[in-house]
Amino acid sequence: MKAGSDDETEDGIQESPIAHKILKLFCELEDCNEEDQKQKVLKMSGLVEEMGREEFNSAFTTGLFNRMNKMIEEEKLSMRNVCLLLKHVGYCIELKSGWSDGFLESLLIKRIEEMLIDENEKKKEEKDENLFVDLCECYFSLSYYFSGEVLSICVSCLLKASSNKEENVEVQKEVEMALLALSNTEYYKIGKNQYLKEMLEIMQHHQEHRNLTHLAYQSAWKFLIKRVYNDESLEEMIVNELHFAREAARELEELVRCVDWTRKGDEICKREKKRAKIIIRWLDVIYEFLRQRTLWNEEFVGLISSIVQVYRASRDNHSEISYLCIYSLRTAAENRNVKVENLLKGEAFDAVLEEIHRSTLDDKIAHDSLIFFMKVSRRLKEKTDGETDERKRKAMKMKLFEKMEEEGYEEAITSFHEIFDFLNEERFTQISSNISYYFINI
Incomplete structure (x- = not known):
């Protein structure tokens, strides 16, 4: 060579x-x-x-x-x-x-x-x-x-390296690298006895002492959430014991404050690029959790609010992050365990309404915004969506209707009607051509 x-x-x-x-x-x-x-x-x-x-x-x-x-x-x-x-x-x-x-x-x-x-x-x-x-x-x-034998060897070794609790820069960097490497195991089946005790200790210690870097902590969560695919019993621990929604929201809020969102392209410094990448990794993990998990608690309202906060900060100069935010909100709307009321409290509607009025709206965001409203509209027309109090459901529909009316929602959605077929073709996901499916009927 x-x-x-x-x-x-x-x-x-x-x-x-x-x-x-x-x-x-x-x-x-x-x-x-x-x-x-x-x-x-x-x-x-x-x-x-x-x-x-x-x-x-x-x-x-x-x-x-x-x-x-x-x-x-x-x-x-x-x-x-x-x-x-x-x-x-x-x-x-x-x-x-x-x-x-x-x-x-x-x-x-x-x-x-x-x-x-x-x-x-x-x-x-x-x-x-x-x-x-x-x-x-x-x-x-x-x-x-990874071969099965080497997978087991590396998981044990890297968990041990990740358990180092010394609080100095060099150790933190090594722990970060070990957890980042572990997060790459994706969907490999690893027995609980091989990782759970150590990973719980690592995460709980961090929640008390904040000793991990942002990337290390995100990587630990990625590793753990990927294990749910082979063991759904982890869900209770993730939601109610380790407080995934609360922790993800806190991390997003901290990271979004550490980036100068007015910069773009070559103006963004190396440190800010890394933080933006960590935000993307968090949004990917949040999406993975939202798209099929069933447990939900009030802490997820704060997580929805944090996603909206990231969207508003990034929408002018970071299209990948702002798109992932809208996609996450769409995924939340598709999850029937996420109440429409919580989407409203978390300002998800405000964010998607703001997006569809933007002159720079691209096809994939238009598509996911339409799916968001279509799913919510369909759910509010049903009485079997967890909204057992009929008066409360009607009051929420009225509130949403008024909000959308104030924002000129009907005109905006109607303007999309002639490109529905194009958006379906581009995104390979069926959206309804019936315009009434996107409106709240009160």
Whole structure:
């Protein structure tokens, strides 16, 4: 592999300037001692933060990972420096919601799997605990397919690393990386006895002492909520013992205050970009919970309010976040365990009404706004939606009708009528062509 060969990788893919720099630095590693290698690896890590997904894939190919593996084998590159780079690459991939097929298909992943099994079988006094944790983090952060044996080994190791309660920046960063790696296990079935006690302790300790970073805490929640798919008994604990809605609302409110929402594009600093990514990760987890869970308590009204707060802050300069907010509100409206009254209290109606009047309204948000109103309208026409007090239900319908009338809702929705078929075609989800389905009949 020659970094300077007409700006192409060995696969013939055109390199970006950043990918070219990374490959050039990588080619220099072979002639360096371990300390000089570390400095070049740190430079490479810094460049990775600036890369998009296509740029990443043009540099970090299967061939590059295989070459790393060969250099380790020939003792020309230390495993510690490889881990240093891979951990940072995995961190960036997780925050950018990407993946690395190149790593999954490489000889390097096989080496790491073998090292994890070997290290796990060593006696305690023989183990290199730091290297063991690093290998687990590399494996989970860069993969999306895990063998059963290695999955169990890594979960146990990373939970132990995540349980470190020392409150200093270095430890917090390591705990963050361990929890971020754990959150990548997605829907893998992991027995409660493998994680529940430790994860409960980690989260409850944080709720009392606030010792985790925002990303670490969000990652812990992502890990736990993904487990509900294989074990619905966790739902009671998530809602009423760990107070998911309360905690998610508090985190969103803190994060939204830490971003200057008037900036956009290149004006946004690295720290604010990271906070915006964490907000996106929270909204993804909230959506996952809302779309199929059945338990609901009054704390979710505060969560709806927080989503609305994020929407209003982000709608002018961060389209991805504002869209996810509207999508979350639509998902809440579709969940019959979320009372319409709570959507009203949380100002969900106000937010969606505000959105449909915007001149910059795009097709996907128009589609989800229509679904929001269609679902609510249908539910208010029924008497079997948990609203047992008929007078209360009629009063709420009147309140909503007046609100919509004041905001010119009827005119706005009617203007969408001629593009219903187009929106259905674009979004692959059926919305009704009957205009009356979107109005509150009092």
